[in-house]
Amino acid sequence: MTASNRLRIAIQKSGRLSEESQKLLKKCGVKFNVNEQRLIAHADNMPIDLLRVRDDDIPGLVMDGVVDLGIIGENVLEEEEIERQSLGMPSEYQKLKQLDFGGCRLSLAVPKEFTYQDAYSLEGLRIATSYPNLLRRFMQNKGINFRSCLLKGSVEVAPRAGLADGICDLVSTGATLEANGLYETEVIYRSMACIIQSQQPQSDEKQQLIDTLLSRINGVIRARGSKYILLHAPVDALEQIVALLPGAENPTVLPLKNDTSRVAVHAVSSEDLFWDTMEQLTSLGASSILVMPIEKMMG
């Protein structure tokens, strides 16, 4: 590949998605060093360049074909898509995969003193948000009239500052709402980070690299959600024990030296094993239970 033919991936420069985006690409074998001052990072071992930008700019960069891939929150992606559609600008992209980080929800919230019955309690009121399009779509679907106050940050401060009656903002733990005397009343959109591709035609070389990257991302995400489990089980409780291991229908069963009543079970579980399942396993006679992380998965 020539220098101009390097795959360009836009990721958030700094914020909630930046560390996880970099970690994911590194786990996929892309070697790069990020210099805080430099907005572009060249991978050493693959024809890939990382563009480090504000997250708001990522959907547009992909939709305009300026970059090939982008890692972005679905909330920002869909907000930009609606905005561009209303302006007649290019808004096409292909969502390659929803990722396993950046989980949050876009919610309506009002001050503690506000008596909220349902979304219709907001009829005619002013709502502060950074997501005017997602908010409008939700309110229009319900036929509720409202006025909006567009704020790019610190949205939670708007009611106390007298700028709005309620807000529509991102919530994860709810700590920011709580700290600002607000409570969540309605989830209007649930979001995760995702990886998107531009609809521009790609060279075969670039498309192959994208396919390889995507297959590695799938492997990394599957591995992160899975555990390798080792245990000893009484032969007569084997079926019940295996049934307790999520997604481990075909475990490896091995004999134990000097013990014909018990076997060793090795299995890949599609979920973490919680303490209550571990306790159920021991009550069925399982012993020496080991739950181990998996580094990579393929095939």
Ligand SMILES: Nc1ncnc2c1ncn2[C@@H]1O[C@H](COP(=O)(O)OP(=O)(O)OP(=O)(O)O)[C@@H](O)[C@H]1O
């Ligand atoms: N509390 C949260 N927990 C988990 N994910 C979140 C949370 N808040 C936001 N996100 C996700 O991370 C994305 C980026 O959030 P962040 O707060 O870093 O954005 P920002 O302040 O707009 O950053 P930028 O400076 O890049 O514009 C959000 O659009 C959302 O998808």
Ligand SMILES: O=P(O)(O)OC[C@H]1O[C@H](OP(=O)(O)OP(=O)(O)O)[C@H](O)[C@@H]1O
């Ligand atoms: O429910 P919580 O766990 O409190 O998270 C919600 C907060 O997180 C995000 O802001 P962030 O902290 O990323 O800062 P920002 O406003 O600078 O983007 C979001 O905009 C909320 O303010």
Ligand SMILES: [Mg+2]
């Ligand atoms: Mg932003």
